[in-house]
Amino acid sequence: MSLLSVENLSLSIRGKPILKEVDFRLEPGRITGLVGESGSGKSLTALSIMQLLPSGSRATGSIRFNGQELLDAGEETMCALRGDDIGMVFQEPMTALNPLKTIGEQVAEGIRIHAGASDREAQERAAAILDRVGLPRERFPLSRFPHELSGGQRQRVVIAMACAMRPKLLIADEPTTALDVLVQARILELLRELVAEDNMAMLFISHDLGVVAELADDIVVMRRGEVKEAGPAVTVLKNRKHPYTAQLAEASSHIPAQSKPWHSEACDAPLLAVENLICEYPGHRMSLFAKSPPFRAVDDVSFEMQDGEILGLVGESGCGKSTLSRAILGLMRPVSGKILSKGEVLNTPEIIDTKGIVHLAQAVFQDPYGSFNPRHTAERLVAEPLFLDRIASRTEKRGRVVEALESVGLAADDLGKYPHEFSGGQRQRLAIARAIVNHPRLIVADEPVSALDVSIRAQILDLIVELRERKGLAWLFISHDLSVVHALCDTVMVMQHGKIVEAGPARPLYAAPKQAYTKELISAAPDLDAALKSRLKSAKPERMKK
């Protein structure tokens, strides 16, 4: 008998069908990857198991855990199971913890409830499990508050809470999506260890096939509330029998087609030259007379970009990537250093030539929804930068907006729509349209595809290359995901602690990184093909022994 068997599970929320006859089983000691794009019903499947569905939900079918039917189990039974035999880890570590309670208290709480432990006993056990997930008491006392920890450390606290009672089943819903590749690799390692040690079953929900290919024993592929394919992970991902599995796999290792490889043309002055740039944030005030020393986010950075170049900037969060991009966009005043375009100085510590900068560069950000005023139409949003060109005539404005929309694959019909009427991928196209409307030569894109599903991500990567080929646009592409950078960029810069530690053409750098840090980043980046290759290799000798 399986530990958990989901049979014929259908779910509707306020009459709207969400899940259709979902079937799968989980076995102790095995990791099952549940993959699919956003809206496929992955998370609601998990919440069905937890019986934490939003109000107005109706589930039919059967979910049996350890022989017990969960769908008709009462609230009392579920409260006893949750956090005891079934633990759950969520996607957003920054908001998953109560900001007003110490981490010790939040971990101990579950132990008190389920084990009936005294306060002191629960605290002791909380300390032990926090130590187990890599937060030893000496460095991370129980009295810490969540805001005193980084994202990865907070996710460890959430994992400690979920695993405190040594559950038989652990559900992890995109536990590493919000984290950096290096932190992600460590968290995945921790989850793998916990599963092996306690012989847990784990349901690992992810949209990232690379991660699942590395981690999971079995895989369930979902689309629009239905299971499309299921089976052993390596076999399913290698054979790609179902067309949707094939489509997902193709999209996640998508390399945009280029009509001819880009090569830098020898020209007298680069499009963008950054010379010895230093950016600092002022220190906190410690007392009336003392301030802590300023934090140097960008430390003596120099580089050049040519027309039409796609330059990838990679590094962990906090390495200074975004600060560097803000300085280039003129949104932040550097302490020293120069920013030049075609030999003209745009930016010295004393003056920022904003006009020069806006005609050179425009920006695209990670969260397209957050960067739009929800009450403005697409026309108004895209036309925003045009005031810089002092275009007054309505018809001319509209012409420029339509031109920009058409360049990004939207249509003139979309002019009157509001941001919420577009899909996630279309919104990112809209953001790109706004960036290109006043014909800049460079787009600074800060994690523009990180929040997107793989198939949409592939389309946006194609669009970036297409705009380069049609308009000669250069891109400064900031990302923490090396595999995307590898697929897209001509040249790559690796940034660590505010410094550029390695730079060069993308392919050679990826194939033979020189710096240890670059190597670490590359090996931590989940890559579908590499993961499959290494798992097939390690599986073969076993088979021969048999």
Next chain:
Amino acid sequence: MSYFLFRRLLSLLLTLLLATIVIFAVLEIVPGDPARLMLGINATEDAVAALREQLGLNQPLLTRYFSWIGGLLQGDLGRSFTYSSSVGELIGERIWVSLPLALLALTLSTVIAVPVGLYAAARRGRASDTAIMAATQFGIAIPNFWFALLLVYLFAIVLRWVPAGGFPGWEAGIWPALKALALPAIALALPQAAILSRIARSALIEVLGEDFIRTARAKGLTRSQTLWHHALRNALIPVVTIMGLQFAFLLAGTIIIENVFYLPGLGRLVFQAITQHDLPVVQGTVLLLVASVVLTNFLVDLVYAWIDPRLRKTAQ
């Protein structure tokens, strides 16, 4: 933390200093001569001039400002033009009506509003929630003086439980004094409670939608455990903010209710002093009210820091 306290205190003092300047300047600009007003329209020019001299109104502006501030620092608020007593004494008498009344009304409003708001939030969208929200809408809409008259009719005239108005003074004993303040406190508290319960409800509903509430439920906490242990304290910040604003209003904004119940409170004192151009009384009372608002905000800031460790951190 001590740096946080120091900074808050410094800004408190600066605000007060600024307030003295603004109060003094505004009253200088207001048209009308206090001396003429005190003597009536038939007074001779000589008499008015003599009185102006006697009240010190002929001295230069800065001299008068600094002599007022100098007095303030020694606890002397000056003498009233119309009453033959010092401003300090006048305020001292009245504050023993206004302060207990404000505190009573605030306590009452909090005791009613917080549980009601939490109950409505926990039963969001159901019939009881809708009914409570309709009732609070009503509570906000009713003018409090009209509500006060209803209370007087019911409890003072029909049931004869409490007096219809007036204040016997605390010398008459705690019980009669409280009885005299009961109806005004209820009349003041109810509209405030209606507002506060709506704030409490929406704050709690927002918190209940947060990710960490789902985490708590996934840990095995029941709905009510989640509500008490995780949601409540997080919902307190907006509630405390509104309570601070309400206290300031209750201390000064009670003129109508004081008139309805014939209570000798600060509101009536200011009102009379303004109509009679009794500058020292107006200055002193307004300054006291400003000080109480500033002090309340200071306390609210301290409570924020107590509730939320993140604010303590940025304060360090």
